[in-house]
Amino acid sequence: MTTKPALQPVIVGAGPAGIRAAQTLAAHGVRPVLIDEAARGGGQIYRRPPAHFKRTPATLYGTEAARATALHGTLDGLHAQIDYQPDSLVWNAQGGLLDVLHGPTQTTRTVPYGQLIVASGATDRVLPVPGWTLPGVYTLGGAQVALKFQGCAIGSRVVLMGTGPLLYLVAYQYAKAGAMVAAVLDTARFADQLAAVPAMLTQPAVFAKGVYYVGWLRAHGVPIHSGIRPVRVLGDGRVAGVVWADGAGREHTLSCDAVGFGYALRSETQLADLLGCRFAWAPMHRAHLPERDAAGRSSVRGVYLAGDGAGILGADAAEWAGELAALALLQDHGTAVDAARMQALQGQLHRLMRFRQGLERAFPFPTDWAAHAPDALVVCRCENITAGDLRACVRETGADEMNRLKALTRVGMGRCQGRSCGVAAAEILAQATGQPVERVGRLRGQAPIKPVPIHLQARQATDAGASA
Amino acid sequence: MSSSTPRTIKTDVAIVGGGIVGASAALALRRQGVDVVLLERDLCGSRSSGVNYGGVRRQGRPLSQLPLAQRAHEIWARLPALIGTDGEYQRTGHFKIARSEADMAALEHYAHLSRDFDLGIELISGERLRAQCPWLGGKAVGGSLCVDDGQANPRLVSPAFALAAQRAGAQIFERSPLTRIEHDGRQLFTLHSGTALEVSAPVVLNCAGAWAGAMAEQFGEPVPLRSGHPAMMVTEPLPYFMQWSLGVEGGGIYCRQVARGNLVLGGGSGFWLDGDRARSERSAIASLTVQAVELLPALKHAHFIRTWSGTEGYLPDRQPVLCKSRTTPGLIHGFGFAGAGFQIGPAVGEVLAELARDGHTSTPIDAFSLARFDTPPAPAAGATPTTTTAQAH
Ligand SMILES: Cc1cc2nc3c(=O)[nH]c(=O)nc-3n(C[C@H](O)[C@H](O)[C@H](O)COP(=O)(O)OP(=O)(O)OC[C@H]3O[C@@H](n4cnc5c(N)ncnc54)[C@H](O)[C@@H]3O)c2cc1C
Ligand SMILES: Cc1cc2nc3c(=O)[nH]c(=O)nc-3n(C[C@H](O)[C@H](O)[C@H](O)COP(=O)(O)OP(=O)(O)OC[C@H]3O[C@@H](n4cnc5c(N)ncnc54)[C@H](O)[C@@H]3O)c2cc1C
Numbered sequence: 001m002t003t004k005p006a007l008q009p010v011i012v013g014a015g016p017a018g019i020r021a022a023q024t025l026a027a028h029g030v031r032p033v034l035i036d037e038a039a040r041g042g043g044q045i046y047r048r049p050p051a052h053f054k055r056t057p058a059t060l061y062g063t064e065a066a067r068a069t070a071l072h073g074t075l076d077g078l079h080a081q082i083d084y085q086p087d088s089l090v091w092n093a094q095g096g097l098l099d100v101l102h103g104p105t106q107t108t109r110t111v112p113y114g115q116l117i118v119a120s121g122a123t124d125r126v127l128p129v130p131g132w133t134l135p136g137v138y139t140l141g142g143a144q145v146a147l148k149f150q151g152c153a154i155g156s157r158v159v160l161m162g163t164g165p166l167l168y169l170v171a172y173q174y175a176k177a178g179a180m181v182a183a184v185l186d187t188a189r190f191a192d193q194l195a196a197v198p199a200m201l202t203q204p205a206v207f208a209k210g211v212y213y214v215g216w217l218r219a220h221g222v223p224i225h226s227g228i229r230p231v232r233v234l235g236d237g238r239v240a241g242v243v244w245a246d247g248a249g250r251e252h253t254l255s256c257d258a259v260g261f262g263y264a265l266r267s268e269t270q271l272a273d274l275l276g277c278r279f280a281w282a283p284m285h286r287a288h289l290p291e292r293d294a295a296g297r298s299s300v301r302g303v304y305l306a307g308d309g310a311g312i313l314g315a316d317a318a319e320w321a322g323e324l325a326a327l328a329l330l331q332d333h334g335t336a337v338d339a340a341r342m343q344a345l346q347g348q349l350h351r352l353m354r355f356r357q358g359l360e361r362a363f364p365f366p367t368d369w370a371a372h373a374p375d376a377l378v379v380c381r382c383e384n385i386t387a388g389d390l391r392a393c394v395r396e397t398g399a400d401e402m403n404r405l406k407a408l409t410r411v412g413m414g415r416c417q418g419r420s421c422g423v424a425a426a427e428i429l430a431q432a433t434g435q436p437v438e439r440v441g442r443l444r445g446q447a448p449i450k451p452v453p454i455h456l457q458a459r460q461a462t463d464a465g466a467s468a
Numbered sequence: 469m470s471s472s473t474p475r476t477i478k479t480d481v482a483i484v485g486g487g488i489v490g491a492s493a494a495l496a497l498r499r500q501g502v503d504v505v506l507l508e509r510d511l512c513g514s515r516s517s518g519v520n521y522g523g524v525r526r527q528g529r530p531l532s533q534l535p536l537a538q539r540a541h542e543i544w545a546r547l548p549a550l551i552g553t554d555g556e557y558q559r560t561g562h563f564k565i566a567r568s569e570a571d572m573a574a575l576e577h578y579a580h581l582s583r584d585f586d587l588g589i590e591l592i593s594g595e596r597l598r599a600q601c602p603w604l605g606g607k608a609v610g611g612s613l614c615v616d617d618g619q620a621n622p623r624l625v626s627p628a629f630a631l632a633a634q635r636a637g638a639q640i641f642e643r644s645p646l647t648r649i650e651h652d653g654r655q656l657f658t659l660h661s662g663t664a665l666e667v668s669a670p671v672v673l674n675c676a677g678a679w680a681g682a683m684a685e686q687f688g689e690p691v692p693l694r695s696g697h698p699a700m701m702v703t704e705p706l707p708y709f710m711q712w713s714l715g716v717e718g719g720g721i722y723c724r725q726v727a728r729g730n731l732v733l734g735g736g737s738g739f740w741l742d743g744d745r746a747r748s749e750r751s752a753i754a755s756l757t758v759q760a761v762e763l764l765p766a767l768k769h770a771h772f773i774r775t776w777s778g779t780e781g782y783l784p785d786r787q788p789v790l791c792k793s794r795t796t797p798g799l800i801h802g803f804g805f806a807g808a809g810f811q812i813g814p815a816v817g818e819v820l821a822e823l824a825r826d827g828h829t830s831t832p833i834d835a836f837s838l839a840r841f842d843t844p845p846a847p848a849a850g851a852t853p854t855t856t857t858a859q860a861h
Contacts, residue, residue, distance in 0.1 A: 092750060092753070094739075094747070094749075094750050095750075097750070099750060110750075274747075276741070383728075397627065397631060398631075401511065403514075404511055404514070404627075407514075407518060407623035407624075407627075408623065408624065408627070410728075413774075414704075414705075414773070415704055415771075415773055417773060417774060444745075446747060446748075446774050446775055446776050447747070447748065447753065447774075447775050448772065448773070448774070448775070451704060451771035451772065451773045452771060452772055453769075453770070453771055454703060454757050454760055454761060454767050454768075454770050454771060454772050455757070455761050455767070455768045455769070455770075456754070456757045
């Protein structure tokens with residue numbers, strides 16, 4: 001064998017996973033590059049408000065304040081040991097180079113890597129409801145970001161609907177921050193939650209927190225309805241209310257001036273896709289995800305995956321997975337690492353799987369969503385494509401695969417490139433063709449990962465190895 | 469899933485490849501009442517034919533392609549009647565830009581050479597150009613407009629050819645790769661798609677695009693076919709301002725704006741991922757962004773939202789292979805369109821149908837014979853008009 005190549009790790013994503021990965025590498029005397037699109041590290045859950053922002057971590061992160069502070073502290077303490085590059089979007093990857101757009105200056109540069117840890121996190125999983133394009137409708141994550149980042153609520157009388165742990169968390173955070181939560185509308189049934197209790201008890205502390213949020217909401221008079229189906233958001237120019245159906249099919253109307261909705265999260269996988277990672281259907285996540293081994297190695301040599309970007313497991317798991325991926329990277333490079341620590345982290349992640357399955361049980365994906373989606377429902381808001389358009393395409397052309405559906409209808413061809421509408425379009429396609437959703441395939445990834453200004457100014461001083 | 473006894477079908481003509489070429493051949497054959505089976509490895513129109521730039525242009529083609537291009541031009545005019553959709557085809561004009569006096573002279577020369585084909589080319593320069601298209605950046609000194617050339621949406625057009633052929637009675641098998649083909653030495657081919665399907669036919673059309681070389685080689689006709697990957701880019705929708713599809717003399721960039729408002733740009737090349745798929749090369753993306761703003765200053769504040777590429781077959785002279793096999797009766801080739809086969813595809817399909825049914829065609833295709841690779845190519849002395857077409861659209 002020839003000489004060992006220089007260790008040149010790059011981490012994409014400064015959330016819990018990326019920060020722990022950076023810390024672990026630094027602790028082993030390696031100086032990683034940490035690239036993050038956000039202005040300040042912390043990721044989605046511990047998103048940090050702008051520096052001049054006055055609210056305390058306790059008000060911002062509630063029960064998670066200590067964790068948030070710890071993670072932020074870790075990153076702040078690492079500045080001398082890592083090359084931290086905030087405000088930087090990785091928009092392309094090819095041949096050992098990342099193309100990185102620096103937001104504030106609108107310049108692009110290339111960053112070479114020998115090893116890469118992808119910790120790109122997640123965004124909301126959206127299943128639209130008629131009326132969701134009205135001003136005043138947000139995703140649950142968006143609603144939370146408004147609170148954490150901008151310190152404002154999305155409305156004064158807010159309905160939160162969908163399902164997933166974030167539903168109750170956001171409701172709690174909103175109510176706690178003084179917003180009026182008109183109702184929590186959960187598509188999961190109470191029976192689902194009961195059935196999930198044994199599995200959820202494998203993480204008693206997390207479970208207790210969930211129980212606490214629900215209890216707190218009830219104690220403060222916030223109505224919680226389970227087993228519902230969102231029917232439509234009402235309004236003329238702006239949200240005025242929601243209509244939902246109860247388990248017996250009876251419709252109810254509730255007035256409000258804002259709606260937050262979502263169905264748990266979906267992994268951000270474009271970068272893994274551009275890097276050539278092999279994907280496989282992951283039934284628990286109801287998604288095609290990049291494959292990884294127990295330590296986070298992808299199918300591509302030198303590329304590691306950690307955190308929600310490779311499957312939704314939550315913030316604690318993201319921290320463990322970030323550390324583990326960094327250890328695996330070091331190990332693969334011949335650096336001595338604490339094997340027992342790796343074992344322990346793998347054990348922790350493994351045990352979490354049962355809890356994660358419990359969550360799926362407690363907040364199941366509403367598999368009947370597509371069957372109830374009316375033809376007039378806008379699925380893709382960039383291109384204004386309705387469920388009916390998609391069904392007509394299936395009828396008229398026999399399209400039975402996502403990329404074909406996209407080519408023929410433009411669904412997923414807008415600015416979001418399917419990141420928002422892809423989940424819903426796949427569900428509609430599966431329903432219209434009578435196939436299980438895993439069979440309809442996944443949208444192919446291409447650069448750029450997010451829209452990039454065409455008037456790109458190539459930064460002059462590119463890192464070594466940059467192409468002409 | 470698959471049974472051990474394959475489904476067996478006898479047919480008049482078997483076609484390998486469901487791109488615009490194979491699918492339009494299938495449609496043309498059905499319109500003549502000939503039985504057709506088409507095998508497509510993936511989905512019809514999912515390769516070059518469905519991912520190309522969408523330029524439907526005659527201008528700039530080598531003179532040898534103009535008879536085909538003219539024939540295709542007639543077919544494009546009848547598109548809705550023929551395939552049941554207009555495929556967003558519009559005769560918006562194709563404007564080829566000159567960035568120097570020398571470029572302008574080259575365009576004049578081409579207009580002169582092609583005058584017998586009546587392309588309706590109009591040369592525009594100076595003041596008139598500025599007045600007619602204020603959105604053009606300062607680099608353009610003039611250009612050549614072919615008013616009846618245009619653009620279409622390949623994602624819609626190419627699958628629609630296959631669908632139309634199917635409606636007309638062609639048996640189309642998607643996700644059915646040709647895995648083996650034999651000839652009995654006399655008059656019958658047997659095509660196998662795994663263990664699922666067996667097709668026997670006296671005539672086979674090799675329309676497998678960039679992957680057509682294997683079959684030619686198997687039948688004793690090795691071809692210097694290689695893959696090429698034109699790089700593509702699309703912007704977010706912008707207010708509609710540009711009707712023409714633009715090319716540039718000497719190549720480098722081409723672009724058009726679709727009715728939805730997005731600009732589709734092409735230029736430079738991509739790289740292959742796995743033999744089937746390709747992406748745009750980073751250097752191509754960089755160069756496209758620079759040239760785009762130079763050509764159309766209005767793009768300065770736009771974002772591009774996606775890049776992509778495709779896999780297309782190229783022969784050394786950038787001319788296709790369209791001919792009967794010289795080793796194997798019944799085998800007919802139609803591939804290697806070098807990044808420019810979308811416009812002529814429908815005519816190529818008709819020509820292949822004629823060759824299959826009648827053994828000859830009224831359209832001159834001698835320039836596309838495999839025979840041209842028999843002898844070492846003559847030294848490239850005097851430049852021919854083909855040098856002006858070294859771009860993929
Ligand atoms: C909006 C939202 C709110 C959430 N709120 C909670 C909560 O309150 N409680 C809870 O337990 N869980 C919450 N979650 C889930 C929680 O975020 C995750 O479990 C956890 O943050 C995962 O950590 P991570 O490091 O994998 O990814 P993330 O924390 O998501 O961090 C990923 C980081 O990567 C960056 N990134 C991604 N792609 C690129 C790129 N191409 N170039 C540069 N940077 C990139 C992102 O900007 C981000 O900073 C939330 C998730 C979302 C999406
Ligand atoms: C990015 C790009 C931009 C372009 N821009 C333009 C343009 O603007 N204007 C223009 O005129 N031309 C353009 N072209 C060229 C044009 O797209 C092609 O010349 C044309 O589509 C070729 O059609 P085809 O049917 O020969 O090939 P293809 O569309 O590639 O079809 C060949 C088919 O054969 C199938 N196949 C291969 N092997 C097998 C097998 N063993 N069994 C079964 N099926 C098989 C493939 O899956 C494929 O579907 C461009 C090409 C590309 C890639």
